Amino acid sequence: MQRNTLQRKRVMDVLTSLEGEHPSAERVYERVHTLFPTVSKATVYRILKDEAAHGTILGVDLPRDVGRYDSRTDGHYHIRCRVCGRVSDIERGDGELSRMFVNDSGFEIENVQLSFTGVCAECAKQMKTASAPSADAKKI
């Protein structure tokens, strides 16, 4: 069983405080390290990976993007704006997709990742008014 260390608590607390932001491990590390400078990057990576493996948090893997984590573990999907990089939630019932697609494939489904990429309403608007695109598609 995993141990109840101070580092683990801090990482989990920061992840919870960032609910809805879908932070990368790097981003979680930044915040943890700002609050508690002794906590190392490797530890943050290890804890996040470990918790995701245990299902206590959700690992969010979007195409061509860094790994992200989400304190929400209920069934939902994600959408990312190519321009601003923000990741939003899409609500949907658990198991619905696997039932739709693969109920006769013989696979034992363990994980479903559905992600959309596009341009969000705000960025689309901004790209129309300003001539130059915001080009601010940073990893948050």
Next chain:
Amino acid sequence: MQRNTLQRKRVMDVLTSLEGEHPSAERVYERVHTLFPTVSKATVYRILKDEAAHGTILGVDLPRDVGRYDSRTDGHYHIRCRVCGRVSDIERGDGELSRMFVNDSGFEIENVQLSFTGVCAECAKQMKTASAPSADAKKI
């Protein structure tokens, strides 16, 4: 306009010959390089990326996996076995998913990635008969 080089033709030919395998850039490079040892890795990566950007081939991004490419460009999705690593096709009508999920999100959808991870029938069977799992989840 992109130039009609020998390297480009070779890379595209190899990708076509590997249809259904969903090879990584590395895998394509291996084959190209075996057939034509002068072709460099950077060129293979560049050509594949370029063709995918032009939509002439499909870039396949599965969670926590290397980038893959597919000579099929019609609407379909993918499923990967966690054990053997093989990627299979799932057929589905174009645009169906975006219509289902995000028709009121305000997003302009540019890309949909849906992927399932699990254990394929063969591997599940093998894991039941043999006591030790095959542990052969190599990148093909």
Next chain:
DNA sequence: TTTCCTGCAAACTCTTTGCATATGG
């Protein structure tokens, strides 16, 4: 006490890039 965790830095994987040279249109 003993097993697991942490910090550090180095290693690793996959992919991209800078630059000099070569080549297609």
Next chain:
DNA sequence: CCATATGCAAAGAGTTTGCAGGAAA
């Protein structure tokens, strides 16, 4: 010609790992 593509090697991002010391149970 000359803009674009190539080969090479080196850099880069993101993540993982080996190891020695430290802390939970």
